[in-house]
Amino acid sequence: MSNSSHPLSELMITACAEAWRDAGEIMVTGIGPIPRIAAGLAKHTFSPAIQITDGEAWYTSEPLPLGQSHQQPVYEGPANYDRVFSTLWSGKRHAMVTPVQIDRYGQANISVIGDHKKPRTAMLGVRGFPGNSICHPNSFFFPKHNKRVFVEGEVDFVCMAGYNPDRYPRGQMPKGLDLRLIVTELCVLDFGGTHHSIRIRSLHPGVTFDEVQDNTGFPVTCPSAPIPTTCMPTPEQLAIISQLDPEEKRKRS
Amino acid sequence: MINKVMTVDEIIAELSDGMSIGLGGWATRRKPMALVRAIARSSLKDLTVIAGYGGPDVGLLAATGKIRKLIFSFVTLDHIPLDPHYRAAREKGAFQVWEVDEGMFHWGLRAAAMKLPFLPTRVGIGTDVINQPGFKMITSPYQDEEELVAMPPITPDVALIHAHRSDDRGNILNLSVDPIFDELLVRASERSYVTVEKIVSTAALDMKTNSRFNLVERALITGVAEVPFGAHPTSGSPDYEIDLDHLRLYSKSASSAEQWDDYKSNFINVDEASYLSAVGGPSKVSSLPKPIY
Known part of the structure; x- marks a missing residue:
């Protein structure tokens, strides 16, 4: 994608926003600049009912722009820690996250690389990933698409549950397990293949299926029909993106 | 009448080697840092640290070799995603871990609080x-x-939390927008010690107006110590905000043994008054800007 002339970050934001099309009145959490701008874009366009927080403890009427803001937000209500769990356990949330590793089952890792007892790299810890993954819909954004992210075997420490039947009592997947979109620098994927295998949904302009496959540690399901090209942002979307991110933090993520 | 007022040193004297210690707050918000620093400079060892929502509290105790076992969901400095002190100790295998989901953590506290x-x-x-x-x-x-x-159940021997106001009987006000799960931590623990920004008279708590901020009934509070800015460098909002520059300094101090020695001699192996002046004094901490999320 390095030689492409179109703005990749804006394309990825509009692709991420699609995760929340027709989401209804639910809590939406986009973690990291691009998912967060995408959530704001979804709210400003096709999903006005979604509830977004200020990243601390409040729901705000309008998505807050990234960086220093001079506008005083209108607060809709508290989104304190306790309430977040009540909401997410009820299923009325859809988060987009950027784990360090993901595997063919959609299992994801943000805890450690290597052995859990004495890791080669210690990262955040499991956070709320285990609960999120089996209670409400989740989508993913990866700024880099390579085999270190899309790993060959299982991820080193499964923080987010995925569609791996071996990990469930009697093979029964939790009802709330609902993995949706994966947006990367190369393409958009979903879990629409056989047994929820990861399938290509669209390729960003100039990217080939082979390029995606070569950078993925497991087989990517390819639909038989021609693969669509990821939609370019419209001028209206571009205007909203620049309003949500006046300091262009999206370019640095 | 009951008087639960103590000093930080008196609270630390109630702790012993091998204890399990629950730490309240969340990452960069309302961590009982004055108590954590006092543990860091004490001779206490082999602690089971129970900090579901870890921040520099875990990093400091990891870097000073106090932890035998860590029960947690994450350690982060939020604006600085990873705490290098925690990482270094974890990558050495310096302590055992029991790593649970954030919700499981408060579920475990709830089970303990209900004796289930x-x-x-x-x-x-x-x-x-x-x-x-x-x-x-x-x-x-x-x-x-x-x-x-x-x-x-997750059952700490002792809970350490930071709050805003208290009277001398242990009626606590936590004025934060988000109380996190400090209430459950206290209910789950055998004993609980609280540092507060200010100890005032019971009447001055204005409990009728402030009842929503009353964390827990006083019967569960063992001792209170007045430690202004006791959560620094984490936030004691609305009284003061996160000190991001100090967190950067703390983070950078993991770069070499020399820098870590400097950090310890400036900010850990000193009493609380010297700490406060080393971080710029009350007026500087009071005027820290609100963080941008």
């Missing part, structure tokens, strides 16, 4: 969390017969 042997949850199913020792499954006795995780 477990609380059922789906959380953990399908992940490596429940492959750690210490988890058992339970089948729903109802028609669904669902397999659930039996989350065991």
